[in-house]
Amino acid sequence: MIEIKEITKKFADKTAIDKLSCTVKNGCIYGLVGANGSGKSTLLRTVCGIYKPESGHVLIDGAPVWENAEAKAKIAFVSDEPYFPSGATLSRMMKLYGSLFPDFDREKFKKLASAFSLDLKKRVSAFSKGMRRQAATALALSRKADYMLFDETFDGLDPIARGYVKNLISEEVMSRGAAAVITSHSLRELEDTCDQLALLHNGGLVLESDIADxxxxxxxxxxxxxxxxxxxxxxxxxxxxxxxxxxxxxxxxxxxxxxxxxxxxxxxxxxxxxxxxxxxxxxxxxxxxxxxxxxxxxxxxxx
Amino acid sequence: MKKIIDKGLYAEGLRQTRTLTVVFTVLLIFALTSSVVSNIKPGMITNIAQNLLYPWFALMVIIAAPVLTFSLFSFLSDRSRSDFYHSLPHKRSTVFFSYLLALITQFAVMLSAAGSFAALFITAAINYFNSSEVLYGSASYVLLLVPCFLAAAMLCCGAALIARSASGTAFNSAVLYAAIMFVPGLFLMIFSSTVRQMLPGAIVGVNTFDTHLNIPVGALTGIFTSSKTPWLSVPSAIYTLSFAVLYIAAAALIFCKKKSETAADPAPSKAIRNVYYVLVFCSVSIFITTYFTKDLTLRSFGRSPSMNFTVYCILYAAALLLFAIYALITTKSWRGLLHALPALGVGIVLNGVLALSLYGGVISELNFTPDPEEVEWVAAVRSEKAYDHSGYGIVTPTDLLLFDGEKYRLTDEAFKEEICRGLSEYMEDYKTGTLNIQGGGYAVNYVIKTKTAKKTRAINLIGIDQAALESALMRSEEFCRDLTTMPEPAGHAAHIYNKNASAELSDASDIFDALREELKTVGAAEFYEWNNRHKSPIEKRDMLCISYKIRHGGTEYNMIICTAEEMLPKTYALAKKKLPEVSADAEEFERRYGEAKSIRLYVDAYDSFASYELTAPGEDADKVYDIIGQLCPGRFKSGSFKYDLWIVIDQNEEWHDISYSFGIEILDGSSLEEKLIQLGFTVIPLSYTE
CATH class of the missing domain: 3.30.70 (Alpha-Beta Plaits)
Structure with a gap:
């Protein structure tokens, strides 16, 4: 379970997240909606231990995530700007993830890359924006992470790829009891995928509810x-x-x-x-x- | 998970730097060979090992370290990459140390490869090219290369890591690297030399800084001063490594505290950005201010400045221009330059503080001219540092006592008056520009203690003569008692020698006992004077000196006490019996040394400071004697000659040296070495530098 307790994150004079609290339970797909600058990306980066909040805590299964290697190992994060070393191919990325993440499954990655029709030998820099996002998603889903965080992942994907990625996320959540947090500025993207939705505005959660409710x-x-x-x-x-x-x-x-x-x-x-x-x-x-x-x-x- | 080094990250670090490692290994090897080739001159004796390392090799390491570091830690200047690395399931310290270990490994590989190549190159060069060039040197010399340069590389990496972690742009990191790595060392060096130039020679004991142990700084200054690797030694490696550890610890702290969101920002905050502005401006301007202050001060003392005022104006304008360029590059706007102006103001104020401190410090030192009644005591002190670089550590009993000279506080009123008068006149002459004597570096200095200060001055320079000191010292009962007490040896061995012969005694207890007893009977004044006059048997015929090891303050010295028939006669007589006699003819030489295990010959040429080991054809004593006959037509003729011949005889594990002065007539214009070869010797030039 991800517990976010009263976190505040500031960048210089600007408050990006203001005393925000929420909980993401296992087996749940949690959608975060908000306009640009509402604090979605900052929240995800704080949850996965990249940013340190000025106050409050982020707990992963009860343990603080900041500078906690065990807690961070349970999280797979797909950034809105995925990182690929210059000149890297997916083959190289597979090796990189293999050496950096002990839970990385190379065979699964090969299958996902094949399903996305991604060439392992081709340089990632030659990929389109959508292909790079597919590659980043495949890399994240090839780990057996308990918590998967996707920042604007559907942005730039074609409808078929979106559907496929949504299915993959749902499968992971259902089969392993994992949890996923997906951010988007588009409600339509999340409507048919998420179990829970939250609206972020000016760094605060203005609405949080089960979709069914x-x-x-x-x-x-x-x-x-x-x-x-x-x-x-x-x-x-x-x-x-x-x-x-x-x-x-x-x-x-x-x-x-x-x-x-x-x-x-x-x-x-x-x-x-x-x-x-x-x-x-x-x-x-x-x-x-x-x-x-x-x-x-x-x-x-x-x- | 709770680990400092992660195997995966370490392997990734190696993978990311392997191309650069190969490139720099090739460049290092190229630098090694080109240094040798450019330094070999026909007919000149060339120490190939030293030339291998100077100077491009050092420069290459200084460049390679930040290049590799910046490349491996480049994720700190890119937001998405920084986020990726900070999202890894590791502590920040694990990321830092795993990558650091990868860097150190690459440098170890790089330097070992270059070092192995250098060793092979030296061996090959000496073996195959020595027919036309005089090359010498030992491949083992390069064994120093790996640890010394590895320590240097670690220090450079530490500085580069501080710069990289403290700034998110490559440009700013490079500027900070230079400022952190070289500015403090160069500034301390220039500041110290400037202070020395501003003060007259008699003022000693002012704390100045020595940066020669810092290998990268020493290498860089060596390039400008053409000094040959004085910075390459085990103490340098330890000193540099200690600094490297400090730098790396600071870098680790900054890295772990760095916020991922500040990646790609020139500075983590506005306040720190202003600190960088001040640092950059001061890095350039403090050198100008130091020289400017020196010139202003010297001008006020009636001396001519090294540069005129216009040059300083141009230099300050250049410093301001550099500051403006830096601010424009980092902020990319004119408004940024305006915002940097307050930091410039702080930099100017700091320069003012530096100038005032320097001037105030110098004036304070010059104004130390106390009245005799203000002086509590005076002490003569010999600096131990004066012995650090000699390599022999030779001391006399007087030297040893004066190492702790402050123990013997001289309160004699006449002596205090003499010192105060001399000091006052000297400083007045200096300030009015009428002082003719310059220089310094005297071994014996005087500590002058007043109620408010304690300063050290080289009074010899002021004109206080030795007799006044001797007279004051002789009135100190404690000094007289200590002078006639034998300094206790560290062991039983001793080396005894006179002008022509010497012997190594593994057990000289009987000589020590005799000396200990006999010293008690000697008058302190008489022994003090003897010590000052006679320190080597070269100065006095029929004198015999005893040299033995002593320890003082953790350092080992060779204590020399010279004896003669008129000074310590019993000890002299006992020691003389143990010296080998110089044989006067071939038969006697063979009788005495025919059974020797080995006999080797060495020649010292005083005119060129060269030494040679001669391997004679055969090792029998009579053959050696024949050779001596060829070398010395006059057969053991006494007198001062151009060359000294040393015969080293191993007689039942006791080594005896016998020395002869001899003359060789070289009429055909050939060198001593060529002459020796003509006489049938195999000649091996010896290096004192190794």
Missing amino acids: LKTTKFKVQIAFSGEYDRSLFGGIDVLHYEKHGAVCNMIVQGDRDETEKKLKALQPLLLDVLPLSLEEVFTYEAEALGYAFSTEDKEETK
């Missing part, structure tokens, strides 16, 4: 009445978002779906539609409620 407790309501009405009509219902156009009103509501539907029907509307929310909509409305404007656009960024 998020989807079942929030829903969209479209309702219309013949006469004039306003938001006060819906007292007793937890309305997260309210928007009225003429007689029709669109609302995002939180709570038990059946109970809410019963209450609304009792108001005798002309029209009543209760629809499920996409994860992105859930996050958008949650973030709005917290005063944070989260973009629903799936931005492709170049770092």
Whole structure:
């Protein structure tokens, strides 16, 4: 289990992570969403012992990770900018990982490289951005790490490769009871993979929940009445978002779906539609409620 | 996991540096051979071993160390690589020491390969090329090469590691490396020499620094001063290694504390960046300030400065320009240069402090001219350091007592007055530029103690004569008692000799007993004067000297006490019986030494300071005698000649030396060596330097 307790990380005058706490349990795929500069990469680097927090602790199976070789050995980290020595081929990388990580499985790596159609003899510098990410992912997955941290791993991968990587991560988590933390600025990437999602904003965790809970407790309501009405009509219902156009009103509501539907029907509307929310909509409305404007656009960024 | 060295990281370190190691091994071998080839001159005796190592070999090591270090630790200047290394399942110290061990291994391989090549090269060169060139030297000399240069490489690696860990850019690391590695040593050297130039010769005992033991600094200064490897010795290796350990410890600390997020930044923080600015400016300007202060001070004493004011203005302008270039390169902006200006101000202030300290220190030393009533006591002290470089460590009983001269505190009022007067006049003359005597380095100095200070001065230079000192010393009962007490030998062996013969005695207890008893009966003043006048039998005929080992302060010395019929006569008579007699003819020579196990001949040529070992055709005593006859037509003729012949006789494990002065007539213009070869000898030139 990864336990993050009240960590604060600063770069000069800027606070990148501010008293952040969360827990990642074994057998879980944990998604971290946030805009650029929200602290996702800093958090992952702090979790794997690259950065030392100014305050707070990161515990891996109960042991602090900072300068703890045993704890760090349980972590595989795929950086947003994977490192390959200049002129290195995947063959060379295989040797490098073989000598640096005792749990590195060369045969597994060869299979994964073959599945990604990566040439072991070709220089990594000649690979495309997506191929380099595939190579870095294959190297990380060839270790039997208990905790796998992926920083913007799906960025630059084609849809087929994304699907394959997601499957591989899920397999590792399910078969070995490992845990994975995946960061992305795109909710769509994480929606169908993660068990838990967290929203990072200005170095703090503004939202953290199981995906199943998020989807079942929030829903969209479209309702219309013949006469004039306003938001006060819906007292007793937890309305997260309210928007009225003429007689029709669109609302995002939180709570038990059946109970809410019963209450609304009792108001005798002309029209009543209760629809499920996409994860992105859930996050958008949650973030709005917290005063944070989260973009629903799936931005492709170049770092 | 709790380990300092990780095999995988170590292997990776070796793998990453192997190409550079091969390149530098080839360059080192090239440097070795080119040094020899460029230094051999026809007809000149060349110590091939020394030339092998000077100077490009040392320079190559100084360059190779940071290149390999920067290459292996280059991950510290790249964010993604730094993150990768810091995410490895190892402590930072394990990464540091595993890679460091890989570096040291590569240097050991590199130096061993170059050293083996050098040994083979020396042997081959002497064997095959010696018909036309006079090459000598021992392949064993290069055995010193590996440990000495390995220590030097470790020191350079330590400095490079500090520079690499303290900065995330290659440029800044290189600048810091130079500043850390060479500036302190060069500055101390220049500062010390400047202080010596600013002070008159009579002022001694001012703490100055000696950097010759630092192998890389010594090598670098050797290039400019053309000195031949004075820095290559076991003490140098130990000294350098000690510094290397300190540097490596500091580098390890900085490496482990370094934040991965500061990779690629010129400095870990703004404050440290300002420290670097100050360091860079001071690294250049302190040399100029030191010379400038020296010239200002000397000018105020009526002496001409070494450089004029305009030159100093140009030099300071160059220092400012270098500072500006450094700030622009590291910050890549004009605004960065503006932000660096406060650090420049600090650098200027530090230069001012240096100038004031230097000037103040010099003036304080010159103003030490106490009145006699202020002086508590005076003591004559002989510096032990004066004996460190002689190689023989010869001392007389007076020398030995004066090593601890402060024990004998002289409070004689007349003597104090004499010293204060001389000192005051000397310093006044110096300050007004009217002092004619310069120089220094006197073996006996005077410690002058006042209530507030204790200073050492070479009073001989001021004009206090020996008689005044002798008179003061003779009034010290403690000194007189100690002088006539025999310094206890460290063992039973002794070497006795007169002008023509010598003998090694494995047990000289009877001579020691006689000397111990007889010394008690000698007058201190008489013995003091004898000691000062007679230190070698060359000075006085019929004198016999006894040399034996003593220990003082952990150092071994050869105590010399000379005897004659008029001084310590009983000891003289006893020792004389043990000396071999110089035989006057062939028959007598054969009778005395015909049964000797071996007889070897050595020739010392005083005019050229050369020595030769002669292997004669046959080892029989009569043949040796014939050879002596060929060399010395006058047969053991006494007198001062151009050459000395030493015959070393091994007679039942007791070694006897007999020396003759002789003259060889060389009319055909050939050299002594050629003449000896003509006479049928095999001649082996001997080197005193090895």
